[in-house]
Amino acid sequence: MTSIKDVASRAGVSVATVSRVLNDSPAVRPGTRSRVIAAVADLGYRPNAVARSLRTHHTHTLGLVISDVLNPFFTELARAVEDAARARGYSVVIGNADERAALQDHHVRTLLERRIDGLLVSPTDGGNEVIRDAAAAGTPMVFVDRWIRGLDVPVVHADGRAAVHDLVAHLYALGHRRLAIIGGPSETTTGDERVGAFRAALEAYGLPLPREYTGQGDFQTESGRRATAAFLELPQPPEVIFAADNLMALGAMDELRRRGLRVPDDIALAAFDDIPWFLHTDPPVTAIAQPTGELGHRAVAALIDLVEGRSAASVTLTARLVTRRSCGESEGKSR
Amino acid sequence: MTSIKDVASRAGVSVATVSRVLNDSPAVRPGTRSRVIAAVADLGYRPNAVARSLRTHHTHTLGLVISDVLNPFFTELARAVEDAARARGYSVVIGNADERAALQDHHVRTLLERRIDGLLVSPTDGGNEVIRDAAAAGTPMVFVDRWIRGLDVPVVHADGRAAVHDLVAHLYALGHRRLAIIGGPSETTTGDERVGAFRAALEAYGLPLPREYTGQGDFQTESGRRATAAFLELPQPPEVIFAADNLMALGAMDELRRRGLRVPDDIALAAFDDIPWFLHTDPPVTAIAQPTGELGHRAVAALIDLVEGRSAASVTLTARLVTRRSCGESEGKSR
DNA sequence: ATGGCGGATGTAATCGTTACCACGGACCGC
DNA sequence: GCGGTCCGTGGTAACGATTACATCCGCCAT
CATH class of the missing domain: 3.40.50.2300 (Response regulator)
Known part of the structure; x- marks a missing residue:
């Protein structure tokens, strides 16, 4: 690999000068500068970012x-x-x-x-x-x-609390009363807070959030599928599933489809995080969009x-x- | 930032020895090794990959x-x-x-x-x-x-020619005769070859691929939308749109939806590259899956x-x- | 004529590692 | 007892850049 030394000797200057033109320091005569530039081009020289970083500490x-x-x-x-x-x-x-x-x-x-x-x-x-x-x-x-x-x-x-509240209002207005959520791992703030916001919004409508309606997911597809399956095996399954991210919503859709359930007729679905595909899913999915x-x-x-x-x-x-x-x-x- | 030198002096050995235990070279006495390891832990030392790379050239x-x-x-x-x-x-x-x-x-x-x-x-x-x-x-x-x-x-x-052929066979069997493709940039091999494979497959069925049925996309959503719009404004629009990647298929769906057209009743759609979302779109999309x-x-x-x-x-x-x-x-x- | 100044360039130290070589001591075989 | 090996370790020169400092040169003011 060609180094700054090669460039220097080809241009007939010192490495310091080459370095100066590379970092376009003003203190170099136009003639010298162009000779260096020519040498760089001839040799196809590419500065070594590794060496540079070692020296500059960034x-x-x-x-x-x-x-x-x-x-x-x-x-x-x-x-x-x-x-x-x-x-x-x-x-x-x-x-x-x-x-x-x-x-x-x-x-x-x-x-x-x-x-x-x-x-x-x-x-x-x-x-x-x-x-x-x-x-x-x-x-x-x-x-x-x-x-x-x-x-x-x-x-x-992004604070999703207001949006979650709006979602619950929307669901309530549509007549849904038994709402379930598939949350993320409680160690993550988003896992935790989305469930919290959902619960708070439900409370505002006098709705409970029973333990068996809070599924435990890990933000990945498969966990959404599992949580959905668990919901559906309950004696009284929820009317709505709110997935705390789009992948778990995908998992939920997989499971619903597998069981031949139709959305929203048999069960409603909503998701946190809006993505382009949600516009074209069957049916299009109500979602909370982050900026x-x-x-x-x-x-x-x-x-x-x-x-x-x-x-x-x-x-x-x-x-x-x-x-x-x-x-x-x-x-x-x-x- | 702590360096190998700090570790060396704390462990009472030379930098060479520290380097040796770090790269677990066998030639270091167990006692020395553990002293070095202790020093590393005490100092929270992290080797500097930048310096290492400069020296080793990888x-x-x-x-x-x-x-x-x-x-x-x-x-x-x-x-x-x-x-x-x-x-x-x-x-x-x-x-x-x-x-x-x-x-x-x-x-x-x-x-x-x-x-x-x-x-x-x-x-x-x-x-x-x-x-x-x-x-x-x-x-x-x-x-x-x-x-x-x-x-x-x-x-x-992945060679998609056989799959494209199968796709055309499938479409033909369903009665489609006017097939269009939204290709990628012709400078890309995938742009080029997918159109080529499609054309070859059509020929095998005695079907033409008129110029106006080969839309020009760039593999991104918006171009799929535009090409679809162009197809639909033709005096005789195609019966099938085959998008050369999933994003252009998404764009196509956007445009079809905007115009209130139903898939597959009004027009059929297929895509190159299968993705999990295609299972849940309205309708699920026929696609060519790569490994x-x-x-x-x-x-x-x-x-x-x-x-x-x-x-x-x-x-x-x-x-x-x-x-x-x-x-x-x-x-x-x-x- | 000379001292001073400033602009262009060179010299060399430095960044944190690795790797080569040298060194000292222990051990072995004769 | 002595030379040779081997093993563990230390010293130090790179790696390829940047940069502080030194140097050189021309020019201007006195």
Whole structure:
């Protein structure tokens, strides 16, 4: 591989000068500069970011650890993050935790060894040691969507409580009284809070949320299927299933379909996180939409503030309800 | 940040010894080893992968440049790639080209500067200079799904011709005669070949593929919508639309829905690339499924062979047709 | 004429590791 | 008892960049 030395000797200058033109420092004569540029082109030289990072102590790279790449919400988030980062001259390295704490730790460790400048994480669990240590050690860090309580780390997320309330109102208006939820792992904030918001909204309508109507999922498809099966085997199954993310909703649909049940006639369905496919499912699914793109942009902005030595505050956006046909016919507006 | 030197002085040994235990070289006495390990733990030391890479000339990292993260096919591929790589001790850095050649080049350049050990790419265009240069320079490289002709780079992909033929047979049997396709950019091999396979299959049935029935898409949702709109404005619209990827199929569904057309009664729809959502769309979509996971695994295996100095050959798997209701009722088996 | 100044360039230290070589001591065989 | 091996360990030169500091040179003001 050609190095800065090769360029220097070909251009007849010192490595310092080459470095200067590469980092376009003003203090180099136009003639020299163009000779260096020519040498770079001739040799097809590409600066070695590894060496550069070793010397400068920054990598211009952000780490993003997401809970599940297969979840369209997270891939949209990842995309927004990458866009925002690139616009500011940073690249991003994604780690997919696949909803497994061990895998998440693996990625955090790897990213830390790589000396990424800052870390964006949507934690899969609650009390993570690796992440705690990193935060304590002063690694610039921002949580997106989910977070870990008790850490002094800015959080960028969307508050879904109002939307959940709207959803319950919608369901109530349609005559539904027995509502069930498939929640995420209670160690995750989103797992916890979505159930909490749902319960609070139900209370406002004087509706109970019995234990057997709170299914335990892990945000992945299969758990949605299982929880749905459990609901359906109850002596008195619910009239509505609210899945706390889109993948569990997919699982629920799998199971309903397998049993030949029709939505919304036999049972209603709603989901947290809206995705393009929900418009075309049978039937289109009522969902709570997060401002995913903005979440990503804000998170990157906050993280870069931290990385560059400024301070950053948490950001709370709001999610909104998008009603479709999956809970029953009514005003039935879509999108 | 604590370095190997700090560990060395705390353990009362030299940096060389610390390095030895870190890379578990056998030549170190158990007692010394445990003192070093203790020092590492006390200090919370994390090896600096940047420095290590500078010295060893490898990063144990693979680059993966995919055409579009928002496409479930590619995210599934990415996931498989990451799994396979991790199992072999490599990490992967993903670059999302968003179907734009310029962005793809940006990522390839960045990855090359990062000195990734090898590159997995699913090219967005046909004649890429950056990629050609990299290949010529001897960067270990493997193409997945799509490739660039005329380069001596192994290709791991799925042959869809038989499946396309089956699809056409299926459509023919259902009585369809006017079949249209929304193709990808002709510079991409998948764009090109899928149209070619479709045309060949039609010929086998004595069916024409008029120019106005070959829509020009770019593998993204919006282009599928536009091409569909164009088809529908023809004096004689097609009876079937075959989208060359799932995102364009989504766009097609958007447009059909907007116009109040029903699938398959008013028009039939099929897609290349099967995804979980297709089972639950209205109606479930007939699609050609690629062995995505295996594609990812094989590609990683081939790339690592190259990286580690072995040779690697191209791999061709085969795609298969999954019939659902979107082309009309018949035997109607699903999944 | 000379001292001073500033702009362009070179020299060399440095970042954190690894890997090569050297060294000292223990052990073995004769 | 002595030379040779082997084993555990330390010293140190790279790896490829950046950057503080030194140097050189031309020019201007006095």
